[in-house]
Amino acid sequence: MSGLLAFFRGKCPQCRKGNVFTHTVWNLKRFRDMNEHCPSCQVKFESEPGFFWGAMYFSYAYTVAFLIIIGFFYFSYFEEYSLGWYIGAIIGFSLLTAPASFRMSRLLMMYLAAPYRKYRGNYKGTR
Numbered sequence: 001m002s003g004l005l006a007f008f009r010g011k012c013p014q015c016r017k018g019n020v021f022t023h024t025v026w027n028l029k030r031f032r033d034m035n036e037h038c039p040s041c042q043v044k045f046e047s048e049p050g051f052f053w054g055a056m057y058f059s060y061a062y063t064v065a066f067l068i069i070i071g072f073f074y075f076s077y078f079e080e081y082s083l084g085w086y087i088g089a090i091i092g093f094s095l096l097t098a099p100a101s102f103r104m105s106r107l108l109m110m111y112l113a114a115p116y117r118k119y120r121g122n123y124k125g126t127r
């Protein structure tokens with residue numbers, strides 16, 4: 001499986017086989033639940049305490065990017081607009097995409113760190 005496909009399917013960044021998350025993104029109560037270790041290669045997903053704090057920056061960048069994109073279309077295509085509708089649209093969009101944003105941010109954090117993690121002794125297996 002290619003890295004990009006594995007990323008979008010939420011697979012382990014090391015072996016690209018095991019699922020990172022225990023439930024689907026549509027399960028609004030448990031979309032945050034992660035496996036502690038990869039079910040396939042046993043790599044520990046949170047390699048150190050606070051590893052996923054960096055994912056908040058990706059989530060922030062994602063939200064700001066869509067704030068700009070939505071703003072561009074909103075102010076370009078609507079002749080009469082109000083700041084309240086724009087802010088409401090941003091808040092609505094952020095809430096609707098929060099589960100996907102959360103998961104994408106964590107996956108991005110893991111995929112960016114994956115090349116450096118396999119030498120740290122918590123990886124058992126071959127790619």
Ligand SMILES: [Zn+2]
Pocket residue numbers: 012013014015016017018038039040041042043
């Ligand atoms: Zn794995």
